[in-house]
Amino acid sequence: MVNKATKPTDALIGHDAWNIQLDKNGNLKHFLTTEGLGSEVLTRILDTAESFANVNEKSIKKVPLLRGKTIVNLFFEASTRTRTTFELAAKRLSADVLNINISTSATSKGETLLDTLQNIQAMYCDMFVVRHSDSGAAHYIANNVAPNISVINAGDGSHAHPTQAMLDMFTIRRNKGEDFGNLRVAIVGDILHSRVARSQIHALNTLNTGDVRVIAPKTLLPVGIESMGVNVFHDLEAGIKDADVVIMLRLQKERMQGALLPSEQEYYQLYGLTEERLLAAKSDAIVMHPGPINRGVEIDSNVADGTRSVILDQVSYGIAVRMAVMTMTLGREPEADADISKGRTEGDRK
Amino acid sequence: MSDIIIKSGRLIDPANKIDLIADIQITDGKISAIEAGNTIKANENTQTIEAANLTVIPGLVDCCARLREPGLENKATIQSETLAATNAGITTLCCPPDTDPVIDEPAVIELINQKTANSGRSHVVTLGALTSGLHGEHLSEMHALQQAGCVGVSNCRNPVESSLILKRAFAYAATFDLRVFIEPDEHWLSTGGCAHEGKIATRLGLKGIPVSAETIAITRALELVAETGVSAHFGRLSSAQGAEMIARAKNEQLPVTADISAHQLHLTEQDISSYNSACHVIPPLRTQRDQEALRDAVVNNTIDAICSDHQPHNIDAKQAPFASTEAGISALETLLPLCLRLSQQTELDVSDMISKITNSPAKILGINSGTLSVGADADICIFDEDEDWQLTDDSIHSHGKNTPFLGWNFQGKVKHTIVSGNLLFSD
Numbered sequence: 001m002v003n004k005a006t007k008p009t010d011a012l013i014g015h016d017a018w019n020i021q022l023d024k025n026g027n028l029k030h031f032l033t034t035e036g037l038g039s040e041v042l043t044r045i046l047d048t049a050e051s052f053a054n055v056n057e058k059s060i061k062k063v064p065l066l067r068g069k070t071i072v073n074l075f076f077e078a079s080t081r082t083r084t085t086f087e088l089a090a091k092r093l094s095a096d097v098l099n100i101n102i103s104t105s106a107t108s109k110g111e112t113l114l115d116t117l118q119n120i121q122a123m124y125c126d127m128f129v130v131r132h133s134d135s136g137a138a139h140y141i142a143n144n145v146a147p148n149i150s151v152i153n154a155g156d157g158s159h160a161h162p163t164q165a166m167l168d169m170f171t172i173r174r175n176k177g178e179d180f181g182n183l184r185v186a187i188v189g190d191i192l193h194s195r196v197a198r199s200q201i202h203a204l205n206t207l208n209t210g211d212v213r214v215i216a217p218k219t220l221l222p223v224g225i226e227s228m229g230v231n232v233f234h235d236l237e238a239g240i241k242d243a244d245v246v247i248m249l250r251l252q253k254e255r256m257q258g259a260l261l262p263s264e265q266e267y268y269q270l271y272g273l274t275e276e277r278l279l280a281a282k283s284d285a286i287v288m289h290p291g292p293i294n295r296g297v298e299i300d301s302n303v304a305d306g307t308r309s310v311i312l313d314q315v316s317y318g319i320a321v322r323m324a325v326m327t328m329t330l331g332r333e334p335e336a337d338a339d340i341s342k343g344r345t346e347g348d349r350k
Numbered sequence: 351m352s353d354i355i356i357k358s359g360r361l362i363d364p365a366n367k368i369d370l371i372a373d374i375q376i377t378d379g380k381i382s383a384i385e386a387g388n389t390i391k392a393n394e395n396t397q398t399i400e401a402a403n404l405t406v407i408p409g410l411v412d413c414c415a416r417l418r419e420p421g422l423e424n425k426a427t428i429q430s431e432t433l434a435a436t437n438a439g440i441t442t443l444c445c446p447p448d449t450d451p452v453i454d455e456p457a458v459i460e461l462i463n464q465k466t467a468n469s470g471r472s473h474v475v476t477l478g479a480l481t482s483g484l485h486g487e488h489l490s491e492m493h494a495l496q497q498a499g500c501v502g503v504s505n506c507r508n509p510v511e512s513s514l515i516l517k518r519a520f521a522y523a524a525t526f527d528l529r530v531f532i533e534p535d536e537h538w539l540s541t542g543g544c545a546h547e548g549k550i551a552t553r554l555g556l557k558g559i560p561v562s563a564e565t566i567a568i569t570r571a572l573e574l575v576a577e578t579g580v581s582a583h584f585g586r587l588s589s590a591q592g593a594e595m596i597a598r599a600k601n602e603q604l605p606v607t608a609d610i611s612a613h614q615l616h617l618t619e620q621d622i623s624s625y626n627s628a629c630h631v632i633p634p635l636r637t638q639r640d641q642e643a644l645r646d647a648v649v650n651n652t653i654d655a656i657c658s659d660h661q662p663h664n665i666d667a668k669q670a671p672f673a674s675t676e677a678g679i680s681a682l683e684t685l686l687p688l689c690l691r692l693s694q695q696t697e698l699d700v701s702d703m704i705s706k707i708t709n710s711p712a713k714i715l716g717i718n719s720g721t722l723s724v725g726a727d728a729d730i731c732i733f734d735e736d737e738d739w740q741l742t743d744d745s746i747h748s749h750g751k752n753t754p755f756l757g758w759n760f761q762g763k764v765k766h767t768i769v770s771g772n773l774l775f776s777d
Contacts, residue, residue: 035553114669134671135555136625157673159555195555223558224549 020142028328030142030151033160034203042169042206048324049170049317055092056319065327066095070125074141075154076102076113076132081291081315082154082164086129089322095330098125113137114144121146126330128152135159135195150329152322158193164290165199167321169207171314172245175286180204184211186233186240186281188271189249189298190220192260196290197249198228205229215239215271219260236271243281247288248273251298264297274300278308286310352395353377354773358388359401359732363408364705365721374406376728379771384724397773399766401732407704409441409472409729409767411720412685413609413711414585415660416678417443417474418749420461421450426662426749428462431682432471434748437775438683439731439764440658441472442712442719446531447479448506454479454490456498463499472769473729475715477504477531480519486510489522496526501715502583504531507632517574524580529716531583534567534592535633544673546634550619556673559634561589568595572604581605583714586659588614588633590643597652607714608652611659612688613679613754615645621754627668627675628754631659648706649698655711656692656703658685662750680750684741686733687760694761700735732766739763 021037023029028041055063071090075083083099090097102116111119113132120128127150130138135157142151155161176183185204191197191214204212205228214225215233226232233239240246251267261267273287287299287308295301304311354376361384362369373390375383383390392398412435418426435443445462447453453462459476466474478495480503482488492503503523510516523530540563545551547558568584572595575582587593587610596608613631618638621629629635647653661678668675685707693703712720719729740759743751767775 112666112669113671113674132671134673136673137671139625140671156671157555158557198553198555222552223547223560224552227549228553 020139028325031162031325031329032138032142032151032153034162034165034199034206035160037206039206039208042166042203045166045321045324045328046170046173048328049166049320052320052323053317055323056316061092062094063092064094066090066093066330069095069127069330071095071097071127071129071326072120072125073097073099073129073154074102074120074131075100076130076137077155078103079131079154082131085315085318086154086322089319089326092319093323093326095326113140117141117144121149125149127326129154131155133157152325152329155195158195158198160199161195162199163318163322163325164196165203166325167314167318168200168247168288168290169203170317170321171288171310172286174313174317175310176244180207180209182210183244184213184242185209185245185247186213186215186243187247187249188215188236188239188273190251190255191216191225191249192220192222193252194249200247201228201230213239213243217261217270220255236273237277237280240277240281240285243285245286245288246273246278246281248293248299250290250292251294268297272296272298272300273303275302275306278303288314291315352397353393354397354399354728354768354771355390355392356399356401356406356730356732359404359406361406361722362701362704363722364701365408365709366723368722369701374722374730376768376771379728381722381724381726381728384722399732399773403734403736404732404765405735406722406730406732408708408720408722409731409769410439410686410707411442411711411715411717412440412658412660412682412707413444413655413715414446414611414657415443415682416662417445418662419449419465420458425664425667428465428474429469430747430749431660431662432466432469432474434682434746435472436767436769437747437764439686439733439767440682441729441731441767441769442717443472443474444501444715445474445476446504446506447477448484448508452479452484453477453500454482454484454495456494459495459498459500471774475499475501475717477502479503480505480523480530481510481515484508486512486515489519492523492528493526496528500528501717502529502531504533507533507535507537509535509537513570513574516570517578520574520578520580520582524578527581529581529583529714531585532567532571533585534564534571534587536563536566539563539566540632544630544634544677545622546619546636548619548637550623554623554625554672559632561591561636564589564592564633565595568592572599572606575599575604575606579605582607584608585657586611586614586633587644587647587653588636588640590640593644593647593652597647600652607654609655609657609711609714610644610648610653611681612656612685612692613659613681615641615648615656615692616688617754622672625672626754627670627672628679628752628756630668630672630675630677631679632677645692645696648692649696654706655714656685656689656706657711658682660748662748663752664749665751668752678752679754680746680748680752682748683746684753684755686731686764687741687762688755690735690762691760728768728771730768731764733762733764735762737761737763
């Protein structure tokens with residue numbers, strides 16, 4: 001018998017699915033994940049951010065690039081730093097900004113995510129900046145918004161936090177130069193739950209970083225993490241040996257509950273970054289942290305506040321990187337055949 | 351009830367090892383004659399079905415289908431799903447006890463039987479709860495459930511925390527020769543998970559369900575099967591290791607059988623990589639390697655039956671980010687097509703494949719069905735093995751349109767379904 005059964009969805013499975021981030025001209029339409037974007041796109045984000053970094057240092061910190069555009073910060077999960085820097089970035093680009101904290105609003109009244117989206121969409125906006133506790137939420141939203149709306153992922157579950165990863169790349173580039181090929185970057189801590197780590201790993205590998213390492217006890221490493229292109233270490237000093245960049249991740253207090261770790265004390269003993277331990281890294285190594293930091297848990301105050309720390313620079317660069325992503329996604333040439341009148345895409349049903 | 355003659359079809363009846371061109375006569379709801387050579391003559395009351403170039407098989411027996419009634423009638427009803435089953439060639443469905451209310455007392459079985467009779471389509475048999483309310487604490491009144499018609503008992507995926515209670519439940523079921531139906535799951539390892547624990551889940555940031563959630567549960571159950579002597583059926587296997595453990599148990603002559611859902615034989619974890627919530631199923635889709643091992647297990651009879659694991663949902667249930675969507679596929683109408691596809695893709699010959707969806711599940715359920723023997727109830731499926739068709743939203747009769755197979759092209763289409771001697775579907 002001839003096999004006639006065919007599977008038309010093959011083309012949509014796997015990496016092609018990430019192409020919803022790009023429009024027909026190959027320009028960034030949504031920014032959902034650092035995965036699946038070429039180094040030229042990531043480099044363009046960094047270059048654009050570089051031009052905005054200067055704006056932020058001027059006394060009048062405003063450019064009119066997105067005047068008349070409406071950006072909605074849709075936060076389904078609490079955030080201070082990320083939301084604030086997105087808001088500042090939008091305002092410095094002269095866009096109108098609306099902040100909506102859904103965790104305390106609509107969904108608690110039983111409204112579905114899709115209904116919430118359609119309601120806000122009916123208010124004529126141009127961009128959603130979304131944070132949600134579910135992995136894949138930003139993809140879901142991008143697949144279900146009107147085609148004229150861009151979606152930026154401000155963190156979805158344990159999946160991705162691409163603007164954080166790009167501001168980290170920006171920080172590394174400012175400190176270590178454009179060639180990532182000779183760099184050794186070590187990411188330390190709760191990789192299992194970290195969307196930041198996943199996005200950093202994709203971005204670092206796309207930018208051809210020489211050696212990307214993750215360092216954690218086995219309980220905080222997801223199965224198959226090596227397949228994302230990292231070298232795995234369980235010992236902090238061995239892992240950060242001769243590193244150019246050491247990225248510390250926040251350890252959530254609730255990790256003690258699910259028997260992932262015995263105590264903060266033991267974690268600090270094994271994985272807390274102290275000045276003494278940092279000696280294993282290169283003498284000019286920089287120390288990064290996406291924040292908020294737990295002093296005395298994953299990082300010692302002397303290191304967090306020390307000369308190697310670029311933690312506060314990361315926060316400042318965050319504004320420039322988010323300005324870059326916003327202008328790249330909203331400042332695109334309109335697509336000739338974009339059907340703006342259409343309420344929803346069929347994307348989620350393909 | 352008029353007589354029916356099915357003329358010149360290719361009869362495949364695995365139970366009797368029959369594969370030949372013949373005529374079937376149906377009288378008073380039973381198969382009254384099977385003869386090759388045009389010897390059965392019609393009278394004026396006879397309805398004739400021309401089956402030349404068609405394949406005539408026993409009506410399909412689906413050993414696991416959620417009909418959503420009672421309890422979730424907004425998703426589907428016994429009426430809607432038995433209609434969909436009939437149109438898909440499935441003449442008997444087995445409904446697990448996790449309805450609302452739970453099937454832990456005879457009244458619920460009577461309700462289901464009544465609704466099924468009112469619908470007048472495919473037959474529905476029920477499994478009773480292994481423990482009261484499926485809470486895993488007190489034994490259900492298994493004897494009463496058996497008297498009311500339950501063909502076995504199950505705790506579905508609800509945990510029985512205490513191994514002592516599980517052992518006693520098995521022993522009590524064995525007292526009445528009731529088979530226990532086990533959906534192997536160690537809930538401590540699976541709770542909150544929505545994907546196979548592995549590369550894809552790691553990349554997508556989804557909480558994984560390890561293979562050990564299945565194998566630990568199988569190990570515990572097998573030890574208790576050995577001690578109590580209860581007959582056990584393991585449903586919805588998902589892993590190579592799980593299948594291997596069943597093979598070993600069968601080798602040791604333990605009274606065990608197993609099934610798998612058809613979708614596990616055609617999809618893998620790769621299919622969720624774009625957060626396709628239609629592929630959100632529990633147990634999760636696992637690796638290519640698992641799929642290959644499970645296909646082998648079907649071919650070598652480690653896995654006795656293939657079921658739909660039908661779980662119809664309304665549209666909202668799948669409209670959310672992946673982890674927040676409800677698990678399950680509306681699968682009645684792809685059971686036969688996916689099985690035909692399997693035999694096209696593997697060494698499983700058509701007769702052996704048909705056995706997995708007819709006499710073999712019937713035997714597991716202990717029902718007198720799934721065969722074309724003279725004297726048997728006339729539950730018959732007639733399909734065209736060459737007809738090409740595409741699964742579309744409109745072609746689905748189930749209330750649930752939640753299937754990842756939308757848009758797939760299949761070869762082999764149901765043309766007629768006869769339930770208890772009544773021709774209930776013709777395409």
